[in-house]
Amino acid sequence: MKILIFGINYSPELTGIGKYTGEMGAWLASQGHEVAVVTAPPYYPEWNIHPAYKGKNWFKEIVDGVTVYRVPLYVPKEVTSKKRILHEFSFLGAVFPKWFGLLLRKKYDVVININPPFHLGFFALLYAKIKKARLLTHIQDLQIDAAKDLGMINNERLLKWMFKSEKYLLNNSHAVSSISLGMQRKILAKGVPEKKFIMFPNWVDERTIKPLAKENSLRQEWGIPLGDKVVLYAGNLGEKQGLEIIIETAEHFKERRNIRFLIVGSGGNKENLEKLAAEKGVTNVYFYPLQPYAKLSEMLATADIHLVLQKKSAADLVMPSKLTGILSAGGCALVTAMPNTSLYDVIQRDQLGVLVEPESKNALVSGLEKMLEEDLSAYQNAARDYAMKHLSKERIMRNFENNLLELTG
Known part of the structure; x- marks a missing residue:
């Protein structure tokens, strides 16, 4: 053709x-x-x-x-x-x-x-x-x-x-x-x-984006102890994502020194996010530039929890592209999505992660508290299996x- x-x-x-x-x-x-x-x-x-x-x-x-x-x-x-x-x-x-x-x-x-x-x-x-x-x-x-x-x-x-x-x-x-x-x-x-x-x-190219041990992640390069808990948002840092909620949520955890929030990516709202973190005195949020494709598996393996954030008004109008890589890397996602949307239905049906209400700091904090305390291996295994079968x-x-x-x- x-x-x-x-x-x-x-x-x-x-x-x-x-x-x-x-x-x-x-x-x-x-x-x-x-x-x-x-x-x-x-x-x-x-x-x-x-x-x-x-x-x-x-x-x-x-x-x-x-x-x-x-x-x-x-x-x-x-x-x-x-x-x-x-x-x-x-x-x-x-x-x-x-x-x-x-x-x-x-x-x-x-x-x-x-x-x-x-x-x-x-x-x-x-x-x-x-x-x-x-x-x-x-x-x-x-x-x-x-x-x-x-x-x-x-x-x-x-x-x-x-x-x-x-x-x-x-x-x-x-x-x-x-x-x-x-x-x-x-x-x-x-x-x-x-x-x-x-x-x-x-x-997703499941042969390239695959699960890696933390020892093979970017933790050593970024100076992150293997024992720390890492919450990762990676992708476009635009205004319509409502990413200020990450800074507000990180502020709740700022006394717990073994929990880090990583924001990896580029976009028009990055400077505003950095400014907000500085204004609030939040020191547990770390910003890194967009990583090359060859390092994507290592970057995804750095996280214990991946954030997939979506506004209520965007339900079923967009499907976050970052999710395919997270699933293929066997990551566990904390997803903000409304019931009866494609994103919500897929995550719930196949138990690929934890669902919480969009645009709610309290819901995000509650979801993280739950995930930080439990064994996430079942979600991680389900994620990789779903990627192999469907993506x-x-x-x-x-x-x-x-x-x-x-x-x-």
Whole structure:
């Protein structure tokens, strides 16, 4: 197959949507398919274009056998709702000349549009219609629903237009895929026929991300005694995660010197979190930069307890991508999730961790107190077993490839 992918995030980004789109493109290329991607230079989660890509505009490179067309975009230093809109539209404007060039020169069999941003789908849709290609829309986050429910956009007329545009794109896609049962329910509720839906969950390379002993973790490198209890949050440090609750929770445990809270990652809210910890005089919180993929197993093995935090209003609109790595590493997660959401149901059904109410410091403290006192090995074993059975990269990608072959006939 000849496959064209549109997506704002791509490899070498280490977290989030770019990680999965990059691995998808590389895997499909490794199977002999011709794969091209139209994307931005890497900037996430730091919200800063990676040094090797600064000063470049439109250019082409080969990444893991994939032809990658990079286009410039505006990346705000401080991420607000308005600046994020400008960020996304700057990308769309820069995509146009590359889209037009591909339209004149190249015909692909299938076009994959990675959402968000949802409006990038109009380029994918127009290309597919003109070239008579098949269009698959893959939804990682329900962006418009999240913007509405999180209060990021309050203009009713704008929201109505956005939902109408989204519906048009979904109706004109030959297939729509997403990553969880909860998101499937919401997508089908938008009028997408069930026969058009493809389940395409996020995956993990279970051969690379695996359980390690504490002796083989980053504890020695970071000067953490093996006997200390470590509570870890690793990932994007953005404002919408509500990560201030980690600092508030750590303050409750500050007299217990053998308990450490580690915050590992980058993002627009990191400075505010560091400032809050300093203001509260919390000395049991330690900040570390985002770790390279080669050290992911060692980093995950550092923790006794992993934090997976989600706001109430984000229920079933996003599925935390960090969870796949935690499960594959045999980690025990403390998860904030509401009942009757995909995240809650999976954790509860397979006993993969401990569930507590979102956005509640008392609930988080209570959950940690419980976990710090009990044997977590049953959760850890269940996590690794679940990853092996349900999150295998090879199995998920092979199934997705078969769906693409069926879609293109």
